[in-house]
Amino acid sequence: MLYDILRPIIKVLFKILYKVKVTGLENLPNKDVAYIISGNHIHIWDPVFLAVQIKGRHLHFMAKDVLFKSKFLNWFLHKVYAIPVKREDNDIVAIKSAIKVLKNKEVLGLFPEGTRNKTDKKMLEPKGGLVLLATRMKVPVVPVGIRGEYKFRKPLIINYGKPIYLDKYYGKKLTSEDFVEICKKEIYPEIIRLKEM
Template identity: 35%
Template sequence: MYEYGLGVYKVCKVIARFLLQVLFGLKVEGAEKIPKEGPVILASNHMSFLDPVVMGVACPRVVSYMSRDDVFNYPILRWLLPRLYVIPVSRGSGDLGAIKAAIRVLKNGMAFGIFPEGRRSRTGFIEPFKTGAAAIALRTGAVIVPAAIIGSDKAWPVGKGPRLRRGVRVVFGDPLVLPPGKPDHQTLEEVTHRLEAAVTALLPPEYHRKPTV
């Protein structure tokens, strides 16, 4: 595990947990299902700016995320984000750049958070998953733990500012057992569908995607 910045991470996590509990009533279920050590991918739905902070607080381990490199242009964030294990990713680098960044983190035995939808949902429902999380897991041997973030879309809706809405919670599911072998297209699709189904099962019905007619 990286030791650089661990003290700053712990302090920020304590502050973030206090604020999330006081302002949004954060609750966590199933955190004991996360392996205590070794590379692990936390894969969740994504509906709010709050989600990376919520996931980082909910997970008992250090969690690394990726972020656009332009946010590192601000002096305070340029100092803080590396100490929070945020990885800068250049715009236009595509999935390949994201996968390489994640692999470096996982090889250090850390937890890596990812939102397989690829962006915050604008519909209020879970959106189709991309194959990036499956590709990273199959290439690194990392365990995937599905997770559902519930209520963050009410606390900080897309395109709006934060609201004092309680009821934010995180539910972790059982780790997925992945097939051995190279990540061919069929395997990537199968693992991605399994992951999407696992996350969807953790969400209340109002977040489920409506079937097309």
Template identity: 35%
Template structure:
């Protein structure tokens, strides 16, 4: 058993009962081929929660500072995280992400780039749009509907793959594409918040 699978099983055993996680639309995630899961970002728990609710193993970007600690850096690499320098264009991270998708894997992105402390949606960065336009990946919007409070129900909703044809045909920019992805995440939240 890989460290990723072990960590996923342990976290699932803890987080599912603590946050009473309800997963909706898991069947929308294709079983094969490159996939990008794009989620809103409301807590540090978001990456593990998306990780344990997805049927696919997910590769996540993590802030570069975490990899400066040798032990933690090695551990993060083993659980499919890779570094990104925040606040600048990180060509290495972009290349790594595209390579992950080229190999038919799943990339997990938080288009806002940072956590929303209020739970409100922030403006997405262009990165999610870049990966969506530069790859053949299926784009799966995901809404995490909180709050993260023990005993309260947490919903993780996966929408159907987005139709990217219109965006590609109109030669949409990476920012316009990221905005369109964010809009899908907002709609998922609106439709499942009751």
């Protein structure tokens, strides 16, 4: 409920604070389809910027566990469907939570770089979780490119691409290294294209 109350308010605030331009919303799958939104990560507000654009659905975002340390933030982040994840480990609890989201035909947000990339020049080495979840749960990945500065009245652009289906990898035995290489081969080129549009 808190998510639904805040979404329209934050969306208006974004439009007041920044010159927002969004393209490709028509590429988002139908309401009965689970999918993963995945893009580059330039700022702490990226998950919020993505979440407020999606109509009629909640975006469950994986976020680093240190954000959940205070009682208030722990309560708030759970209310807005954030999933705590330990970035240094293979966090089985976080993976199970993400699988549950996708089983329920909901939308999962995941930054494959695993952290913010402030250079805006080169994508960081991806983590394997994105491809692991997409292939195991047989769901498409919607690539996203984010560009701009979170500064007053500066342009802030988000481009959604067409869903990427990794069906040729379904049912195959894949290693952690495979997950990383598939992400670099199948997902990263489209994210890079979208963020440079």
